[in-house]
Amino acid sequence: MALLEVKGLHASYGPTRVLHGMNFAIDEGSITAVLGANGAGKTTTLRALCGMVKTEGEVRFGGARIDGRLTEDIVRLGIAHVPDGRGTFVNLTTEENLRLGAYTHKDPAAVESDLERVFGYFPRLKERLRQQAGTLSGGEQQMLAVSRAMMLRPRLLLLDEPSFGLAPLLVRELFEIMRTVNQRERVSILLVEQNAAMALDLADHAYLIETGRVVLSGPADEIKRDDAVRRSYLGY
Amino acid sequence: MTRRASIGVAVLLVIACLLLPFVVSNYRTFQFTLVLVYAIALLGLNILTGYNGQISLGHGAFYAIGAYTAAVLMDRLGAPYWATVPAAGAVCLVAGFLFGLPALRLEGLYLALATFALGVSMPQLLKYHHLEKWTGGVQGIVIAKPEPPAFLHEAGLRMNSDQWLYFFALTVAAVMFVLGWNLLRGRVGRALIAIRDQHIAAEAMGINSALYKSLAFGVSAMYTGVAGALGAIAVQYVAPDSFTIFLSLVFLVGIVVGGLASISGALYGALFIQFVPNVADEISKAAPWAIFGLFLIGFVYLMPTGVAGAVRMLLVRFTRKGAK
Amino acid sequence: MDAFIHQVLSGLATGGIYASLALALVMIYQVTHLVNFAQGEMAMFSTYAAWSLINAGMGYWPAFLLTVLFAFALGVVIERVVIRPVEDAPVLAIVVIFIALLVILNSATGWIYSYTIKTFPSPFPKEPLFGNTYVSSHELGAIGVTLVVLVLLYVFFRFTPLGLAMRAVAQNPESSRLVGIRVGWMLALGWGLAAAVGAVAGMMIAPIVYLDPNMMGGILLYAFAAALLGGIESPFGAVLGGFVVGVLENVLGAYVIGNDLKLSVALGLIIGVLLVRPSGFFGRVHVTRV
Ligand SMILES: Nc1ncnc2c1ncn2[C@@H]1O[C@H](COP(=O)(O)OP(=O)(O)OP(=O)(O)O)[C@@H](O)[C@H]1O
Numbered sequence: 001m002a003l004l005e006v007k008g009l010h011a012s013y014g015p016t017r018v019l020h021g022m023n024f025a026i027d028e029g030s031i032t033a034v035l036g037a038n039g040a041g042k043t044t045t046l047r048a049l050c051g052m053v054k055t056e057g058e059v060r061f062g063g064a065r066i067d068g069r070l071t072e073d074i075v076r077l078g079i080a081h082v083p084d085g086r087g088t089f090v091n092l093t094t095e096e097n098l099r100l101g102a103y104t105h106k107d108p109a110a111v112e113s114d115l116e117r118v119f120g121y122f123p124r125l126k127e128r129l130r131q132q133a134g135t136l137s138g139g140e141q142q143m144l145a146v147s148r149a150m151m152l153r154p155r156l157l158l159l160d161e162p163s164f165g166l167a168p169l170l171v172r173e174l175f176e177i178m179r180t181v182n183q184r185e186r187v188s189i190l191l192v193e194q195n196a197a198m199a200l201d202l203a204d205h206a207y208l209i210e211t212g213r214v215v216l217s218g219p220a221d222e223i224k225r226d227d228a229v230r231r232s233y234l235g236y
Numbered sequence: 237m238t239r240r241a242s243i244g245v246a247v248l249l250v251i252a253c254l255l256l257p258f259v260v261s262n263y264r265t266f267q268f269t270l271v272l273v274y275a276i277a278l279l280g281l282n283i284l285t286g287y288n289g290q291i292s293l294g295h296g297a298f299y300a301i302g303a304y305t306a307a308v309l310m311d312r313l314g315a316p317y318w319a320t321v322p323a324a325g326a327v328c329l330v331a332g333f334l335f336g337l338p339a340l341r342l343e344g345l346y347l348a349l350a351t352f353a354l355g356v357s358m359p360q361l362l363k364y365h366h367l368e369k370w371t372g373g374v375q376g377i378v379i380a381k382p383e384p385p386a387f388l389h390e391a392g393l394r395m396n397s398d399q400w401l402y403f404f405a406l407t408v409a410a411v412m413f414v415l416g417w418n419l420l421r422g423r424v425g426r427a428l429i430a431i432r433d434q435h436i437a438a439e440a441m442g443i444n445s446a447l448y449k450s451l452a453f454g455v456s457a458m459y460t461g462v463a464g465a466l467g468a469i470a471v472q473y474v475a476p477d478s479f480t481i482f483l484s485l486v487f488l489v490g491i492v493v494g495g496l497a498s499i500s501g502a503l504y505g506a507l508f509i510q511f512v513p514n515v516a517d518e519i520s521k522a523a524p525w526a527i528f529g530l531f532l533i534g535f536v537y538l539m540p541t542g543v544a545g546a547v548r549m550l551l552v553r554f555t556r557k558g559a560k
Numbered sequence: 561m562d563a564f565i566h567q568v569l570s571g572l573a574t575g576g577i578y579a580s581l582a583l584a585l586v587m588i589y590q591v592t593h594l595v596n597f598a599q600g601e602m603a604m605f606s607t608y609a610a611w612s613l614i615n616a617g618m619g620y621w622p623a624f625l626l627t628v629l630f631a632f633a634l635g636v637v638i639e640r641v642v643i644r645p646v647e648d649a650p651v652l653a654i655v656v657i658f659i660a661l662l663v664i665l666n667s668a669t670g671w672i673y674s675y676t677i678k679t680f681p682s683p684f685p686k687e688p689l690f691g692n693t694y695v696s697s698h699e700l701g702a703i704g705v706t707l708v709v710l711v712l713l714y715v716f717f718r719f720t721p722l723g724l725a726m727r728a729v730a731q732n733p734e735s736s737r738l739v740g741i742r743v744g745w746m747l748a749l750g751w752g753l754a755a756a757v758g759a760v761a762g763m764m765i766a767p768i769v770y771l772d773p774n775m776m777g778g779i780l781l782y783a784f785a786a787a788l789l790g791g792i793e794s795p796f797g798a799v800l801g802g803f804v805v806g807v808l809e810n811v812l813g814a815y816v817i818g819n820d821l822k823l824s825v826a827l828g829l830i831i832g833v834l835l836v837r838p839s840g841f842f843g844r845v846h847v848t849r850v
């Protein structure tokens with residue numbers, strides 16, 4: 001059974017409708033990529049899943065309806081979201097940001113071991129623990145955002161352009177980490193990316209969206225070979 | 237409603253206003269005089285807060301300045317009562333404009349705070365002992381009741397001073413409302429609303445919002461000052477403790493209940509703040525304010541356009557039915 | 561010179577009370593970006609509750625604690641029932657609601673307890689502490705209580721997960737939801753805490769100004785001045801501002817403008833700060849990299 005199942009999802013900002021009946025699913029344990037041009041509705045899709053915009057339609061997580069629920073309740077089911085723009089608490093320290101990520105976990109020992117776990121992935125953060133998060137570099141803030149999401153110990157990780165503003169070497173490193181997280185910790189991932197080539201290499205499955213609709217979907221290898229995708233998103 | 241019907245209603249209203257003091261008691265006449273006074277003050281506050289979106293929680297201060305201007309002019313300088321009304325208006329126009337200049341830099345909430353502070357400290361400022369020989373300090377000033385002018389008597393029109401005061405207030409109110417109507421129905425009114433609703437767009441359209449906002453402050457204070465002078469003449473007495481923050485809050489109640497950004501709303505609001513406390517007073521001294529508070533909440537939640545909005549809605553429904 | 565020291569010290573005592581109320585204002589401002597005009601009346605109402613308890617024969621400190629709890633509940637209920645529905649309304653609507661709260665609490669108190677002035681007991685001894693001649697023991701005690709409240713709040717916000725969550729909500733509600741914080745409840749909690757702190761301020765000032773439904777009008781003004789002086793977003797600034805305002809009020813009142821014009825110190829400070837330095841004098845500059 002699919003971990004996340006979306007049927008006929010509409011979303012709007014005030015009077016403007018942005019998503020027009022999206023259908024897609026994410027399998028447990030998979031990495032799914034969402035591709036699309038600027039303004040296609042990728043960010044809105046992720047926001048809709050977390051109840052951060054007004055929606056209609058059906059969203060099921062682990063079989064249970066989650067559409068129409070409060071963001072904080074959806075998050076507590078195990079969906080972590082690294083939002084567009086990182087969502088850093090800029091006036092708090094790095095450590096406080098991370099501890100907030102584990103806000104829903106009450107067992108202190110588990111939180112400490114989670115901290116060690118993310119430091120394993122991002123040792124740089126450990127050196128910056130007491131620094132005000134707003135003064136971290138862009139790349140460090142991106143690492144912090146991913147780490148904060150991982151502190152939730154999610155079943156599903158939603159990532160909105162995690163490579164944004166990172167140096168190419170760091171992007172590759174980040175993608176490696178995501179693969180490890182996915183395989184070792186069995187976290188399913190929904191990845192929105194501009195860097196289509198790398199996203200398709202990493203993903204098992206991919207969706208292409210245009211103006212708020214899914215126009216193409218399939219295994220990542222197949223999508224990679226699609227002519228239209230190659231011309232528009234892969235550039236060859 | 238057809239055009240003819242509305243003219244008919246207007247004529248009837250005017251006749252009712254003119255006959256009123258001859259059919260009700262002197263005390264009621266006095267109360268209606270106060271309704272007119274409040275209506276002018278509320279129109280003033282509405283220009284600023286309703287039309288222009290600048291929140292004032294301290295308009296009682298301008299009312300107090302108007303009242304004291306009138307009282308000091310009459311009591312210490314022997315000015316005739318009718319001359320003090322325009323004088324109070326002028327003083328408050330300047331005072332309001334001056335307060336409005338710095339207020340330009342204050343956004344919604346902060347302006348509310350600053351005016352609230354003004355309203356709270358007003359009684360203390362009025363008690364200031366160095367001004368005592370003008371203001372009478374804590375005691376305040378008692379003023380003589382204006383008598384009806386001699387020419388009325390000669391013309392064979394007999395009326396007592398309460399009735400005369402009513403007509404005097406009615407005349408002033410009529411002038412102020414016609415002026416206000418002309419001001420708000422035209423370009424100026426549209427500019428004020430544009431600044432309230434779309435500040436940036438208004439600037440882009442070439443509206444000098446700084447000028448309009450400080451003018452709105454001045455004009456608004458002028459209206460309230462005129463009302464203050466009239467009020468002082470009507471109650472024949474001014475004292476610092478008549479002008480506490482609660483007076484400012486009464487005005488706020490008046491425009492919210494009457495209807496924000498509505499000219500007729502000022503009248504509805506004035507009727508409300510004059511007569512509802514009278515009824516409520518019989519329950520308890522605290523009841524008027526409890527009721528005011530509940531009405532404030534009720535109107536914000538359920539009828540943000542106030543009584544004026546409700547009347548408009550009823551009229552529209554009525555005309556539609558009539559047309560069918 | 562003795563008189564001057566006396567003025568400064570008793571300024572510090574009332575300043576501490578302004579500081580508490582200013583802190584309450586800042587706490588609500590931080591989570592909602594609103595200034596609660598009814599903060600003073602909430603404190604006044606709670607102080608009357610304490611008076612009832614003490615009059616019914618309860619000891620001072622149990623009554624004190626119970627009142628703090630009562631005020632906390634009052635704050636939570638007001639936020640949930642009255643403020644929540646207008647959360648996203650225009651500023652004017654929200655200000656009107658605050659004013660409505662102010663007058664309802666004021667008149668409800670007058671209705672229940674009448675408008676006659678009542679005395680309110682102080683828990684501290686009549687004789688001056690430590691044999692000093694400068695301040696009464698109530699003033700000294702009030703400073704002490706204020707400091708304890710401040711330390712408790714500091715510990716709460718700095719060292720507990722709940723305090724951290726409230727700071728997070730104040731900064732970034734959307735990200736807070738994304739880590740699972742129930743933002744709505746944090747706002748209510750903020751209101752509750754603010755009301756509790758306000759209640760302490762009310763109980764500390766009541767022995768000085770006596771109990772009367774309008775007792776908080778002027779004090780709220782000083783608290784506004786304190787909060788603005790310190791920077792309305794800065795708890796530390798608000799506390800410091802409170803002490804500064806208390807001392808200024810006393811010293812200026814005694815030596816410069818006279819006691820009958822004290823409130824205009826607050827008025828002048830409020831307008832002056834808003835014009836000259838709207839972010840206040842102690843407000844932290846937020847460092848952000850874009
Ligand atoms: N807050 C908002 N109010 C109104 N319209 C919005 C809002 N946010 C997004 N939109 C509109 O919704 C559409 C989809 O936006 P969205 O951010 O989901 O695109 P995206 O696919 O994430 O684009 P990008 O690749 O540039 O991040 C766009 O046309 C955008 O203008």
Ligand SMILES: [Mg+2]
Pocket residue numbers: 042043044084
């Ligand atoms: Mg996007």
